[in-house]
Amino acid sequence: MNEEEFLQSYDPKAFDSPIISVDSILFTYHQQQLKTLLVKRANHPFKEAWGLPGGFVDLTEDRTLEETALRKLNEKTGVTPPYIEQLKTYGNADRDPRSWSITVCYSALIAHQDCAPHIDSVDDVNWWPVETLPELAFDHQQLIQDALQRLQQKALYSVIAGYALDKEFTLPELQALHEAILQKPLQKRSFRRRIEQADLIEETGKMKSEGHRPAKLYRLKPKSNAFTFTRNLEN
Amino acid sequence: MNEEEFLQSYDPKAFDSPIISVDSILFTYHQQQLKTLLVKRANHPFKEAWGLPGGFVDLTEDRTLEETALRKLNEKTGVTPPYIEQLKTYGNADRDPRSWSITVCYSALIAHQDCAPHIDSVDDVNWWPVETLPELAFDHQQLIQDALQRLQQKALYSVIAGYALDKEFTLPELQALHEAILQKPLQKRSFRRRIEQADLIEETGKMKSEGHRPAKLYRLKPKSNAFTFTRNLEN
Protein backbone atom coordinates (compact mmCIF):
# COMPACT_ATOMS: atom_id res chain seq x y z
CA MET A 1 0.00 0.00 0.00
CA ASN A 2 1.41 3.40 -0.92
CA GLU A 3 0.69 6.62 0.95
CA GLU A 4 -2.13 7.66 -1.38
CA GLU A 5 -3.94 4.36 -0.91
CA PHE A 6 -3.36 4.59 2.82
CA LEU A 7 -4.94 8.04 2.97
CA GLN A 8 -7.90 6.83 0.87
CA SER A 9 -8.63 4.03 3.29
CA TYR A 10 -7.90 5.96 6.49
CA ASP A 11 -10.81 5.99 8.94
CA PRO A 12 -10.44 8.65 11.65
CA LYS A 13 -13.04 6.93 13.82
CA ALA A 14 -11.41 3.52 13.81
CA PHE A 15 -9.72 4.09 17.17
CA ASP A 16 -11.07 5.41 20.44
CA SER A 17 -9.81 8.91 21.04
CA PRO A 18 -10.04 11.44 23.86
CA ILE A 19 -12.59 14.21 23.50
CA ILE A 20 -10.83 17.45 22.77
CA SER A 21 -11.82 21.01 23.55
CA VAL A 22 -10.28 24.47 23.63
CA ASP A 23 -10.76 26.76 26.65
CA SER A 24 -9.55 30.27 27.38
CA ILE A 25 -8.85 32.30 30.45
CA LEU A 26 -9.61 35.89 29.45
CA PHE A 27 -8.33 38.50 31.91
CA THR A 28 -9.18 42.14 32.23
CA TYR A 29 -8.71 44.94 34.76
CA HIS A 30 -11.67 46.86 36.10
CA GLN A 31 -12.37 48.77 39.29
CA GLN A 32 -8.86 48.09 40.63
CA GLN A 33 -9.42 44.35 40.26
CA LEU A 34 -8.05 41.64 38.02
CA LYS A 35 -11.04 39.78 36.60
CA THR A 36 -11.63 36.73 34.43
CA LEU A 37 -14.48 35.90 32.07
CA LEU A 38 -16.83 33.05 33.05
CA VAL A 39 -19.79 31.57 31.21
CA LYS A 40 -22.82 29.85 32.69
CA ARG A 41 -23.00 26.43 31.09
CA ALA A 42 -26.16 25.78 29.09
CA ASN A 43 -25.56 22.05 28.63
CA HIS A 44 -24.45 18.93 30.46
CA PRO A 45 -22.09 18.13 32.02
CA PHE A 46 -21.97 20.70 34.84
CA LYS A 47 -25.11 22.34 33.42
CA GLU A 48 -25.83 25.69 35.14
CA ALA A 49 -22.36 25.83 36.66
CA TRP A 50 -19.90 28.59 35.72
CA GLY A 51 -16.97 27.63 33.55
CA LEU A 52 -14.39 28.95 31.11
CA PRO A 53 -15.37 30.15 27.65
CA GLY A 54 -14.49 27.42 25.17
CA GLY A 55 -15.75 24.57 23.07
CA PHE A 56 -14.91 22.13 20.35
CA VAL A 57 -12.82 22.59 17.24
CA ASP A 58 -14.98 23.19 14.17
CA LEU A 59 -13.08 21.22 11.51
CA THR A 60 -14.45 23.29 8.64
CA GLU A 61 -14.59 26.70 10.34
CA ASP A 62 -11.26 26.75 12.24
CA ARG A 63 -7.86 26.56 10.54
CA THR A 64 -5.87 26.47 13.82
CA LEU A 65 -6.41 25.88 17.55
CA GLU A 66 -5.92 29.58 18.19
CA GLU A 67 -8.75 30.31 15.78
CA THR A 68 -10.98 28.02 17.81
CA ALA A 69 -10.10 29.90 20.98
CA LEU A 70 -10.66 33.29 19.37
CA ARG A 71 -13.94 32.23 17.75
CA LYS A 72 -15.31 31.10 21.11
CA LEU A 73 -14.13 34.28 22.83
CA ASN A 74 -15.71 36.35 20.10
CA GLU A 75 -19.02 34.54 20.58
CA LYS A 76 -19.00 35.47 24.27
CA THR A 77 -17.58 39.00 24.16
CA GLY A 78 -18.33 40.26 20.65
CA VAL A 79 -14.67 41.13 20.11
CA THR A 80 -11.24 39.60 19.53
CA PRO A 81 -8.64 40.11 22.27
CA PRO A 82 -5.42 41.92 21.27
CA TYR A 83 -3.28 39.42 23.19
CA ILE A 84 -3.56 35.63 23.33
CA GLU A 85 -1.02 32.93 24.06
CA GLN A 86 -1.20 29.22 24.57
CA LEU A 87 -1.04 28.34 28.26
CA LYS A 88 -0.92 24.57 28.57
CA THR A 89 -2.82 21.44 27.58
CA TYR A 90 -4.63 19.42 30.21
CA GLY A 91 -5.43 15.82 29.46
CA ASN A 92 -6.28 12.84 31.63
CA ALA A 93 -8.84 10.13 32.26
CA ASP A 94 -10.64 11.89 35.10
CA ARG A 95 -11.24 15.53 34.30
CA ASP A 96 -14.45 15.00 32.34
CA PRO A 97 -17.23 12.60 33.38
CA ARG A 98 -17.90 11.79 29.72
CA SER A 99 -14.54 10.30 28.86
CA TRP A 100 -10.76 10.67 28.66
CA SER A 101 -10.58 14.38 27.89
CA ILE A 102 -8.10 16.95 26.63
CA THR A 103 -8.41 20.72 26.70
CA VAL A 104 -5.95 23.03 24.99
CA CYS A 105 -5.93 26.12 27.14
CA TYR A 106 -5.23 29.72 26.08
CA SER A 107 -4.68 32.83 28.16
CA ALA A 108 -5.82 36.17 26.76
CA LEU A 109 -6.09 39.83 27.73
CA ILE A 110 -8.57 42.52 26.77
CA ALA A 111 -9.66 45.99 27.83
CA HIS A 112 -12.80 45.90 29.92
CA GLN A 113 -14.58 48.61 27.98
CA ASP A 114 -14.12 46.80 24.67
CA CYS A 115 -16.33 43.97 25.89
CA ALA A 116 -18.86 46.00 27.83
CA PRO A 117 -21.48 46.46 25.08
CA HIS A 118 -21.83 42.75 24.42
CA ILE A 119 -21.41 41.40 27.94
CA ASP A 120 -23.86 43.85 29.46
CA SER A 121 -26.50 42.57 27.04
CA VAL A 122 -26.44 38.93 28.16
CA ASP A 123 -26.72 37.32 31.57
CA ASP A 124 -24.85 34.05 31.05
CA VAL A 125 -21.45 35.74 30.62
CA ASN A 126 -19.74 37.72 33.36
CA TRP A 127 -16.49 39.06 34.75
CA TRP A 128 -15.42 37.62 38.10
CA PRO A 129 -12.64 38.94 40.34
CA VAL A 130 -9.93 36.27 40.40
CA GLU A 131 -9.90 36.51 44.20
CA THR A 132 -13.56 35.50 44.58
CA LEU A 133 -14.53 32.92 42.01
CA PRO A 134 -17.66 30.77 42.20
CA GLU A 135 -17.65 26.98 42.11
CA LEU A 136 -16.43 26.02 38.66
CA ALA A 137 -17.05 23.19 36.20
CA PHE A 138 -14.38 20.53 35.48
CA ASP A 139 -10.86 21.48 36.62
CA HIS A 140 -11.36 25.07 35.54
CA GLN A 141 -10.39 26.38 38.96
CA GLN A 142 -6.96 24.85 38.41
CA LEU A 143 -6.63 26.23 34.89
CA ILE A 144 -7.34 29.73 36.16
CA GLN A 145 -4.77 29.36 38.93
CA ASP A 146 -2.16 28.22 36.41
CA ALA A 147 -3.00 31.10 34.07
CA LEU A 148 -2.75 33.55 36.93
CA GLN A 149 0.59 32.17 37.99
CA ARG A 150 1.91 32.52 34.44
CA LEU A 151 0.55 36.06 34.23
CA GLN A 152 2.30 36.86 37.50
CA GLN A 153 5.58 35.61 36.11
CA LYS A 154 5.14 37.69 32.96
CA ALA A 155 4.31 40.77 35.01
CA LEU A 156 7.85 40.53 36.40
CA TYR A 157 9.59 40.66 33.04
CA SER A 158 7.21 42.07 30.41
CA VAL A 159 4.51 44.68 29.86
CA ILE A 160 1.97 42.44 28.15
CA ALA A 161 -0.48 43.13 30.97
CA GLY A 162 -1.01 46.48 29.30
CA TYR A 163 -3.31 44.73 26.82
CA ALA A 164 -5.83 44.48 29.67
CA LEU A 165 -6.05 48.29 29.71
CA ASP A 166 -7.62 50.73 27.29
CA LYS A 167 -5.47 51.58 24.25
CA GLU A 168 -4.44 54.79 26.00
CA PHE A 169 -3.37 54.41 29.59
CA THR A 170 -1.23 56.13 32.20
CA LEU A 171 1.83 54.69 33.91
CA PRO A 172 0.17 54.77 37.34
CA GLU A 173 -2.64 52.67 35.84
CA LEU A 174 -0.19 50.19 34.34
CA GLN A 175 1.65 49.91 37.64
CA ALA A 176 -1.59 49.44 39.58
CA LEU A 177 -2.51 46.62 37.19
CA HIS A 178 0.84 44.93 37.69
CA GLU A 179 0.36 45.25 41.43
CA ALA A 180 -3.12 43.75 41.20
CA ILE A 181 -1.71 40.81 39.26
CA LEU A 182 1.21 40.30 41.63
CA GLN A 183 -0.81 41.07 44.74
CA LYS A 184 2.03 43.16 46.09
CA PRO A 185 3.32 46.75 45.69
CA LEU A 186 6.10 47.62 43.25
CA GLN A 187 8.79 50.29 43.35
CA LYS A 188 7.60 53.12 41.15
CA ARG A 189 11.13 54.08 40.10
CA SER A 190 12.13 50.56 39.10
CA PHE A 191 8.89 49.94 37.29
CA ARG A 192 9.07 53.08 35.15
CA ARG A 193 12.81 53.11 34.54
CA ARG A 194 12.93 49.80 32.72
CA ILE A 195 9.82 50.44 30.63
CA GLU A 196 11.30 53.73 29.53
CA GLN A 197 14.72 52.27 28.76
CA ALA A 198 13.25 49.37 26.80
CA ASP A 199 11.27 51.82 24.67
CA LEU A 200 8.05 49.80 25.01
CA ILE A 201 5.51 52.61 25.10
CA GLU A 202 5.03 55.98 23.45
CA GLU A 203 3.32 59.18 24.59
CA THR A 204 0.06 60.06 22.94
CA GLY A 205 0.55 63.73 23.80
CA LYS A 206 -2.68 63.66 25.79
CA MET A 207 -3.13 63.80 29.56
CA LYS A 208 -5.57 62.10 31.93
CA SER A 209 -6.75 64.16 34.87
CA GLU A 210 -8.56 62.89 37.93
CA GLY A 211 -8.61 65.87 40.25
CA HIS A 212 -4.90 66.03 40.97
CA ARG A 213 -1.78 66.29 38.89
CA PRO A 214 -2.67 64.90 35.45
CA ALA A 215 -0.78 61.88 34.14
CA LYS A 216 0.60 61.43 30.65
CA LEU A 217 -1.28 59.02 28.42
CA TYR A 218 0.72 56.34 26.64
CA ARG A 219 0.07 53.56 24.18
CA LEU A 220 1.93 50.27 23.74
CA LYS A 221 4.34 50.18 20.83
CA PRO A 222 3.66 47.50 18.20
CA LYS A 223 6.21 44.86 19.23
CA SER A 224 6.04 45.31 22.99
CA ASN A 225 4.20 42.00 23.35
CA ALA A 226 7.35 40.20 22.22
CA PHE A 227 9.78 42.00 24.53
CA THR A 228 11.10 40.43 27.71
CA PHE A 229 13.48 41.88 30.27
CA THR A 230 16.45 39.70 31.16
CA ARG A 231 16.03 40.51 34.81
CA ASN A 232 12.89 40.18 36.92
CA LEU A 233 11.42 42.70 39.27
CA GLU A 234 11.68 41.23 42.73
CA ASN A 235 10.04 43.61 45.15
CA MET B 1 -32.72 15.14 30.98
CA ASN B 2 -30.48 15.12 34.06
CA GLU B 3 -26.71 14.74 34.02
CA GLU B 4 -26.81 11.01 34.62
CA GLU B 5 -29.12 10.43 31.69
CA PHE B 6 -26.99 12.72 29.56
CA LEU B 7 -23.85 10.72 30.33
CA GLN B 8 -25.69 7.46 29.57
CA SER B 9 -26.65 8.66 26.14
CA TYR B 10 -23.38 10.43 25.31
CA ASP B 11 -21.74 9.24 22.10
CA PRO B 12 -18.10 10.34 21.80
CA LYS B 13 -18.09 9.61 18.06
CA ALA B 14 -21.13 11.70 17.24
CA PHE B 15 -19.02 14.70 16.16
CA ASP B 16 -16.02 14.92 13.86
CA SER B 17 -12.90 15.51 15.88
CA PRO B 18 -9.24 16.18 15.11
CA ILE B 19 -6.84 13.27 15.37
CA ILE B 20 -4.71 13.68 18.42
CA SER B 21 -1.20 12.47 19.15
CA VAL B 22 1.57 13.06 21.67
CA ASP B 23 5.15 13.67 20.52
CA SER B 24 8.35 14.29 22.44
CA ILE B 25 11.64 15.99 21.75
CA LEU B 26 14.20 14.07 23.81
CA PHE B 27 17.56 15.81 24.14
CA THR B 28 20.88 14.46 25.29
CA TYR B 29 24.54 15.51 25.21
CA HIS B 30 27.17 13.30 23.68
CA GLN B 31 30.57 13.92 22.09
CA GLN B 32 30.36 17.68 22.74
CA GLN B 33 27.07 17.84 20.82
CA LEU B 34 23.45 18.42 21.71
CA LYS B 35 21.44 15.63 20.13
CA THR B 36 17.79 14.70 19.77
CA LEU B 37 16.12 11.31 19.40
CA LEU B 38 14.50 10.45 16.07
CA VAL B 39 12.59 7.38 14.97
CA LYS B 40 12.25 5.96 11.48
CA ARG B 41 8.55 5.75 10.75
CA ALA B 42 7.27 2.23 10.10
CA ASN B 43 3.83 3.30 8.88
CA HIS B 44 2.08 5.83 6.70
CA PRO B 45 1.99 8.77 6.48
CA PHE B 46 5.65 9.72 5.91
CA LYS B 47 6.59 6.02 6.00
CA GLU B 48 10.39 5.55 6.14
CA ALA B 49 10.96 9.21 7.04
CA TRP B 50 12.51 10.20 10.37
CA GLY B 51 10.22 11.76 12.95
CA LEU B 52 9.77 12.42 16.64
CA PRO B 53 9.02 9.59 19.07
CA GLY B 54 5.31 9.67 19.87
CA GLY B 55 1.93 8.18 19.18
CA PHE B 56 -1.68 8.05 20.23
CA VAL B 57 -3.18 8.12 23.70
CA ASP B 58 -4.10 4.65 24.93
CA LEU B 59 -7.36 5.32 26.76
CA THR B 60 -7.03 2.30 29.01
CA GLU B 61 -3.25 2.29 29.49
CA ASP B 62 -2.54 6.02 30.02
CA ARG B 63 -3.96 8.07 32.88
CA THR B 64 -2.47 11.38 31.68
CA LEU B 65 -0.91 12.93 28.58
CA GLU B 66 2.47 12.87 30.26
CA GLU B 67 2.09 9.12 30.74
CA THR B 68 1.50 8.77 27.03
CA ALA B 69 4.67 10.71 26.29
CA LEU B 70 6.71 8.68 28.78
CA ARG B 71 5.29 5.36 27.58
CA LYS B 72 6.29 6.13 24.00
CA LEU B 73 9.76 7.29 25.06
CA ASN B 74 10.21 4.14 27.09
CA GLU B 75 9.29 2.01 24.09
CA LYS B 76 12.04 3.68 22.06
CA THR B 77 14.80 4.04 24.68
CA GLY B 78 14.05 1.40 27.27
CA VAL B 79 14.11 3.99 30.06
CA THR B 80 12.15 6.90 31.52
CA PRO B 81 13.78 10.35 31.33
CA PRO B 82 14.40 12.15 34.64
CA TYR B 83 13.12 15.45 33.21
CA ILE B 84 10.06 16.10 31.09
CA GLU B 85 7.92 19.17 30.60
CA GLN B 86 5.11 20.09 28.30
CA LEU B 87 6.33 22.28 25.45
CA LYS B 88 3.33 23.35 23.40
CA THR B 89 0.38 21.95 21.47
CA TYR B 90 0.29 22.20 17.70
CA GLY B 91 -3.06 21.92 15.98
CA ASN B 92 -4.28 22.95 12.56
CA ALA B 93 -5.94 21.70 9.41
CA ASP B 94 -2.76 21.24 7.37
CA ARG B 95 -0.08 19.56 9.42
CA ASP B 96 -1.23 15.98 8.77
CA PRO B 97 -2.42 14.70 5.38
CA ARG B 98 -4.99 12.48 7.10
CA SER B 99 -7.05 15.19 8.74
CA TRP B 100 -7.22 18.18 11.10
CA SER B 101 -4.55 17.14 13.56
CA ILE B 102 -3.33 18.02 17.03
CA THR B 103 -0.11 16.99 18.70
CA VAL B 104 0.64 17.68 22.34
CA CYS B 105 4.38 18.12 22.46
CA TYR B 106 6.75 17.38 25.35
CA SER B 107 10.40 18.21 25.82
CA ALA B 108 12.59 15.82 27.81
CA LEU B 109 16.20 15.29 28.85
CA ILE B 110 18.20 12.15 29.52
CA ALA B 111 21.79 11.02 29.94
CA HIS B 112 23.17 9.44 26.78
CA GLN B 113 24.61 6.38 28.50
CA ASP B 114 21.25 5.50 30.10
CA CYS B 115 19.77 4.89 26.65
CA ALA B 116 22.78 3.31 25.00
CA PRO B 117 21.98 -0.37 25.67
CA HIS B 118 18.54 -0.19 24.09
CA ILE B 119 19.24 2.24 21.25
CA ASP B 120 22.38 0.42 20.12
CA SER B 121 20.28 -2.73 19.70
CA VAL B 122 17.82 -1.34 17.17
CA ASP B 123 18.33 0.50 13.90
CA ASP B 124 15.12 2.52 13.60
CA VAL B 125 15.94 4.78 16.56
CA ASN B 126 18.88 7.16 16.62
CA TRP B 127 20.40 10.30 18.12
CA TRP B 128 20.89 13.19 15.69
CA PRO B 129 22.90 16.35 16.32
CA VAL B 130 20.42 19.24 16.40
CA GLU B 131 22.63 21.13 13.98
CA THR B 132 22.41 18.49 11.23
CA LEU B 133 18.96 16.93 11.17
CA PRO B 134 17.58 14.85 8.29
CA GLU B 135 14.35 15.64 6.45
CA LEU B 136 11.57 15.12 8.96
CA ALA B 137 7.96 13.99 8.88
CA PHE B 138 5.08 16.44 9.45
CA ASP B 139 6.10 19.76 11.06
CA HIS B 140 8.58 18.01 13.33
CA GLN B 141 11.42 20.25 12.20
CA GLN B 142 9.47 23.18 13.63
CA LEU B 143 8.71 21.39 16.90
CA ILE B 144 12.39 20.68 17.42
CA GLN B 145 13.30 24.30 16.71
CA ASP B 146 10.72 25.46 19.26
CA ALA B 147 11.97 22.96 21.83
CA LEU B 148 15.54 24.08 21.26
CA GLN B 149 14.59 27.71 21.65
CA ARG B 150 12.84 26.96 24.95
CA LEU B 151 15.83 24.95 26.13
CA GLN B 152 18.08 27.87 25.25
CA GLN B 153 15.95 30.19 27.33
CA LYS B 154 16.05 27.78 30.26
CA ALA B 155 19.82 27.45 29.98
CA LEU B 156 19.99 31.17 30.82
CA TYR B 157 18.12 30.90 34.10
CA SER B 158 18.15 27.29 35.31
CA VAL B 159 20.32 24.18 35.53
CA ILE B 160 17.80 21.66 34.20
CA ALA B 161 20.13 20.90 31.31
CA GLY B 162 22.10 18.88 33.85
CA TYR B 163 19.55 16.10 33.41
CA ALA B 164 21.13 15.47 30.00
CA LEU B 165 24.37 14.46 31.75
CA ASP B 166 25.29 11.40 33.76
CA LYS B 167 24.16 11.47 37.40
CA GLU B 168 27.66 12.52 38.39
CA PHE B 169 29.15 15.32 36.33
CA THR B 170 31.77 18.05 36.57
CA LEU B 171 31.18 21.79 36.35
CA PRO B 172 33.24 22.10 33.15
CA GLU B 173 30.98 19.46 31.61
CA LEU B 174 27.84 21.30 32.72
CA GLN B 175 29.16 24.56 31.34
CA ALA B 176 30.15 22.94 28.04
CA LEU B 177 26.61 21.58 27.76
CA HIS B 178 25.09 25.00 28.38
CA GLU B 179 27.42 26.41 25.75
CA ALA B 180 26.42 23.70 23.28
CA ILE B 181 22.76 24.56 23.88
CA LEU B 182 23.30 28.30 23.59
CA GLN B 183 25.84 28.01 20.78
CA LYS B 184 28.01 30.60 22.44
CA PRO B 185 30.64 30.70 25.21
CA LEU B 186 29.77 31.62 28.80
CA GLN B 187 31.79 33.34 31.50
CA LYS B 188 33.11 30.63 33.78
CA ARG B 189 32.98 32.83 36.85
CA SER B 190 29.38 33.94 36.31
CA PHE B 191 28.25 30.45 35.49
CA ARG B 192 29.72 28.83 38.58
CA ARG B 193 29.02 31.64 41.04
CA ARG B 194 25.25 31.55 40.67
CA ILE B 195 25.00 27.75 40.75
CA GLU B 196 27.01 27.72 43.94
CA GLN B 197 25.00 30.52 45.55
CA ALA B 198 21.68 28.91 44.65
CA ASP B 199 22.81 25.66 46.24
CA LEU B 200 21.63 23.56 43.28
CA ILE B 201 24.31 20.87 43.26
CA GLU B 202 26.32 18.90 45.80
CA GLU B 203 29.76 17.36 45.71
CA THR B 204 29.97 13.59 45.50
CA GLY B 205 33.44 13.62 47.04
CA LYS B 206 34.80 11.95 43.91
CA MET B 207 36.97 13.44 41.18
CA LYS B 208 37.09 12.97 37.41
CA SER B 209 40.51 13.01 35.81
CA GLU B 210 41.27 13.34 32.12
CA GLY B 211 44.99 13.85 31.96
CA HIS B 212 45.13 17.28 33.54
CA ARG B 213 43.93 18.76 36.79
CA PRO B 214 41.04 16.56 37.96
CA ALA B 215 37.59 18.14 38.35
CA LYS B 216 35.21 17.63 41.25
CA LEU B 217 32.17 15.46 40.55
CA TYR B 218 28.75 16.82 41.52
CA ARG B 219 25.18 15.64 41.42
CA LEU B 220 21.99 17.70 41.07
CA LYS B 221 20.13 18.29 44.31
CA PRO B 222 16.53 16.98 44.39
CA LYS B 223 14.60 20.20 43.75
CA SER B 224 17.00 21.85 41.34
CA ASN B 225 14.61 21.22 38.46
CA ALA B 226 12.16 23.68 40.02
CA PHE B 227 14.64 26.49 40.66
CA THR B 228 14.89 29.53 38.42
CA PHE B 229 17.23 32.50 38.69
CA THR B 230 15.56 35.89 38.58
CA ARG B 231 18.24 37.20 36.29
CA ASN B 232 19.44 35.71 33.02
CA LEU B 233 22.97 35.14 31.89
CA GLU B 234 23.54 37.43 28.94
CA ASN B 235 27.02 36.78 27.59
Added chain:
DNA sequence: CTAATAGTGTCTATTAGACATTATGTG
Protein backbone atom coordinates in the same frame (compact mmCIF):
# COMPACT_ATOMS: atom_id res chain seq x y z
C1' DC C 1 60.27 22.12 33.76
C1' DT C 2 55.82 23.00 30.30
C1' DA C 3 51.19 22.35 28.84
C1' DA C 4 46.55 21.97 29.84
C1' DT C 5 42.67 22.18 32.39
C1' DA C 6 40.24 23.30 37.10
C1' DG C 7 39.18 26.55 40.11
C1' DT C 8 39.49 31.42 42.60
C1' DG C 9 40.18 36.72 43.30
C1' DT C 10 38.80 40.93 42.25
C1' DC C 11 37.49 44.95 39.84
C1' DT C 12 33.95 47.14 36.84
C1' DA C 13 29.40 47.85 34.92
C1' DT C 14 24.65 47.51 35.07
C1' DT C 15 20.32 47.74 37.05
C1' DA C 16 16.90 47.08 40.77
C1' DG C 17 15.58 48.83 45.59
C1' DA C 18 14.70 52.54 48.62
C1' DC C 19 13.08 56.75 49.40
C1' DA C 20 13.49 61.78 49.17
C1' DT C 21 12.37 65.59 46.35
C1' DT C 22 10.13 68.35 42.96
C1' DA C 23 6.08 69.28 39.75
C1' DT C 24 1.31 70.13 38.69
C1' DG C 25 -3.22 69.81 39.14
C1' DT C 26 -7.92 70.81 42.43
C1' DG C 27 -10.52 73.19 45.86
Added chain:
DNA sequence: CACATAATGTCTAATAGACACTATTAG
Protein backbone atom coordinates in the same frame (compact mmCIF):
# COMPACT_ATOMS: atom_id res chain seq x y z
C1' DC D 1 -2.66 78.15 50.59
C1' DA D 2 -3.05 72.61 51.61
C1' DC D 3 -3.40 68.23 49.65
C1' DA D 4 -3.12 64.57 46.50
C1' DT D 5 -1.06 62.43 42.88
C1' DA D 6 2.65 62.42 38.99
C1' DA D 7 7.19 62.41 37.92
C1' DT D 8 12.23 62.65 38.82
C1' DG D 9 16.94 62.54 41.51
C1' DT D 10 20.06 59.98 43.71
C1' DC D 11 22.28 56.83 46.70
C1' DT D 12 22.89 51.83 47.88
C1' DA D 13 22.90 46.87 47.08
C1' DA D 14 23.21 42.89 44.36
C1' DT D 15 25.01 40.37 40.75
C1' DA D 16 26.83 39.55 36.03
C1' DG D 17 31.00 40.48 32.94
C1' DA D 18 35.84 40.48 32.27
C1' DC D 19 39.97 38.66 32.97
C1' DA D 20 44.05 37.81 35.72
C1' DC D 21 45.72 34.62 38.75
C1' DT D 22 46.66 30.26 41.34
C1' DA D 23 46.20 25.00 41.72
C1' DT D 24 46.79 20.34 40.22
C1' DT D 25 47.45 16.84 37.19
C1' DA D 26 50.39 14.40 33.09
C1' DG D 27 54.15 14.13 30.61
